[in-house]
Amino acid sequence: MDALGRHILVEADGCDSQLLNDPDEVENIMVAAALKAGAEVREVTFHRFSPQGVSGVVVISESHLAIHTWPEFGYAAVDVFTCGDRVDPWEAVGYILERFGATEHTTQEVARGKIRTIRAIAK
Numbered sequence: 001m002d003a004l005g006r007h008i009l010v011e012a013d014g015c016d017s018q019l020l021n022d023p024d025e026v027e028n029i030m031v032a033a034a035l036k037a038g039a040e041v042r043e044v045t046f047h048r049f050s051p052q053g054v055s056g057v058v059v060i061s062e063s064h065l066a067i068h069t070w071p072e073f074g075y076a077a078v079d080v081f082t083c084g085d086r087v088d089p090w091e092a093v094g095y096i097l098e099r100f101g102a103t104e105h106t107t108q109e110v111a112r113g114k115i116r117t118i119r120a121i122a123k
Contacts, residue, residue, distance in 0.1 A: 005081055006081070006082055007110040009107065010076075010097070010107050012104075014103025015102050016100060016101045018071070020071040020100065021069070026069065030044075040060055042060060062086070080092045
């Protein structure tokens with residue numbers, strides 16, 4: 001890997017609206033996704049908004065997973081950011097999309113902390 005981390009940005013559409021509005025279920029899915037990817041979970045916090053929507057983060061030793069939901073649109077914005085080579089962020093993404101029942105999605109992977117750039121700055 002030529003970077004310190006991999007950051008997957010997910011646009012998940014056509015998701016189960018009831019699920020997206022349930023903070024306990026969203027938390028369970030996000031924590032399970034982190035574990036399926038091989039991450040070590042450190043802290044978890046989720047919040048349900050009124051009248052709807054959930055935001056939360058799963059802090060992992062390797063970085064984090066975050067989500068913001070819009071149940072009224074069946075939409076979730078998800079970030080899966082992992083550092084190192086031990087954890088596979090795509091495992092987490094696949095699990096999240098499946099569990100939320102996304103009928104459409106787009107993803108983008110961003111290399112974070114490009115090593116050549118960091119080494120050049122350190123000199």
